[in-house]
Every structure is written in C-alpha cells, then in structure tokens.
Amino acid sequence: MSCAIIGFGKIGRALAKAFARKGIEVSVATTRDPESFAADAAAIGPTIIPKTLAEAVKADVIFLAVRFEAHPDVAKALPTWQGKTIVDVTNAYGVSPDELVDQSSAKNVARAFTGAKLVKGFNHLGAATLDQDPAVHGGRRVVFLASDDDGAADEIGALAENLGFSPIKLGGLSEGGLLVQARGNSWGRLIFKDLVKFD
Template identity: 80%
Template sequence: MSKSENKIASYAIIGFGNVGQALARAFARKGLEVSVATTREPESFASAAAAIGPTIIPKKLAEAVKADIIFLAVRFGSHPDVAKALPSWQGKTIIDVTNAYGVPPEELGGQPSSRVVAQAFTGGKLVKGFNHLAAAVLDQDPPVHGGKRVVFLASDDDGAATEISALAENLGFSPIKLGGLSEGGLLVQARGNSWGQLIFKDLIRFN
C-alpha cells in the first residue's frame, strides 16, 4: 500500500518565485494545504504566502522537506543546495519543475537534466512535471473553455508518475504521462540553448 493510499500525503513547494507562487495558487484554489520554503527565513516571504491564501504555510527549508511530495521550483543551479537538506530522500517524491536552459549539455554529462537532479536527491523518486508552462500560464485557473490545461509528466518510476498524475488532477489539470526521463521526458527538458519540443505548448484537453 502506498503512502497516498493509507494516509493523506503532505506537500511542499521549494522555491517561491513566479513558478513557486503559481503552484501555491493552484493549491489555494482547491483549499489544499502546502508548505512553502526557500533558502531564506520564512518571515521574508510570509506576507506573500498569506496573500495567496490560508492554506499556504511558510516554513524553514528543514521543516518543509519533511513533506511526502515536494515540488522543486528553484533555479536549476540551486537544486544541489536543496538536496543537501536531507541525507536521504527515501520515501519521498520530488517533482522537478526546473529548466536547465543555458546549461551546457557537457555539464549535464550528456544526460537529461532530470537525471542529474534525480542523482542529487538520493533515494527519492523523481517526476519531471509542471515545468513546460510559463509561470504566467501556470498561474491561471486550469479549467479553460470547458476543458482542462495539460501538464506533462515524465518519470522512470511508474508508481510515482501515477501518484503525481492524481495530484495534478486534484489541482484541476489534465495530466499526460510521457514515459521515462530519457524518452518522453526529453520533450519537456531544456539544455544548452535548446528547449524540448513540448515546452511552452499550452494545450487544453477536452474529455
């Protein structure tokens, strides 16, 4: 039995820039509680969190990473600093919302950027997702003209992809699973001066 089946999962968003705040608003719209943290003290962004809604809880990074499901909404270059917050990420699912645009492929060892992130979060399950939409689009209410805004998910762990797919649906989005990080995942990853083919594609799905 997975964590999500025997208890309500807890959520955190690490990073509180435009993307982090857009994700926080998605939780607030559904009345779902989510911790938010940065490498700064929570007091520095508490008023911005309060302005979004009462279910957005500012925390210190060390507290926020206790959550079961963690959105990584920081600059790509900052992910190792977040990864150091715990010695092991066993039992946690990390949603990689970073984009490695401008990072030379050789710095990534020729790998998809999410693989590099996954290696930093030892023991955790990683899902690439929510990163293909510009922050201003992600910020909007996902139901559009009778359809729902699509979010793409890629993971080498089918169970984690299913778990985050259910969360995306709870937040009002229409998730589409792309398969593994090295296959479909490349469609939503940036590296060097190139963007994956699906990045910035704002699609609406009508069921």
C-alpha cells in the same frame, strides 16, 4: 500525503495558487527565513504555509521550483530522500548538455536527491500560464509528466487532477523527460505548448 514547494519565485507562487484554488494545504520554503515571505504566502491563501527549508523537506511530495543551478544545495537538506517524491519543475536553459548526465537535466536532479522517486513535471508552462486557473474553454490545461517510476508518475498524476489539471504521462526520463526540458540554448519540443484536454 503532505506537499511542499521549495522556491517561491514566479513558478513557486503559481504552483501555490494552484493549491490555494482547491483549498489544499501546501508548505512553501526558500533558503530565507519564512517570515520574509509570510505576507506573500498569506496573500495567496490560508492553505499556503511558510516554513523553513528543514521543516518543508519533511513533506511526502516536494515540488522543486528553484533555479536548476540551485538544486544541489536543496538536496543537501537531507542525507537521504528515501520515501519521498520530487517533482522536478526546473529548467536547465543555458546549461551545456555536456554538463548533464545522459544530457538529461532531470537525471541530474534525480542523482542529487538520493533515494527519491523523481517526476519531471509542471515545468513546460511559463509562470504566467501556470498562474491561471487550469479550467479553460470547457476543458483542463495539460501538464506533462515523465518518470522512471510508474507509481510516482501515477501519484503526481492524481495530484495534478486534484489541482484541476489534465496530466499526460510521457514515459521515462530518457524519452519523455527530454521533450519537456531546456538545456543549452534549446527547449524540448513540448516546452511552452499550452494544451487543453476535453473529456
């Protein structure tokens, strides 16, 4: 299973560090030339591979770590996203709920990425927290996952565990997805909840 992170701001870099800590290769891309952020990628670790957007979207699993408003532009990179899993790490803070499909930011993203399986996840933690090693206080930092596709949620849950996190599935996008999204001037109830699970 190949992975890519689209977006290399604070959240994209924090995700890249999670992969680097475990020595797992991941492509990183923006709309810019890869050479413009190659040094930053190299500073994180040798398993962080800068690529063009066109190259990065060939991955099986794509972490969408761009501003919510930018997701339609990324979605244009492929005519169909069939066979791919999109992990929606965006937050639609400041976007009116009236502009969102079923008032769900994740459903908007799912609609843009035609044919993809979508998992809302890794977006409830601030970049500074996501940036840290998830092994804390003898437990593992929790990441919440919501999806209308159980298989995709299981796939990303297994990847989250490989990255050292403890995944908790919240159900579908219309239920669990609303708990971990921002929209308008409000945050879902689980946004910024930094929880640790002990086995």
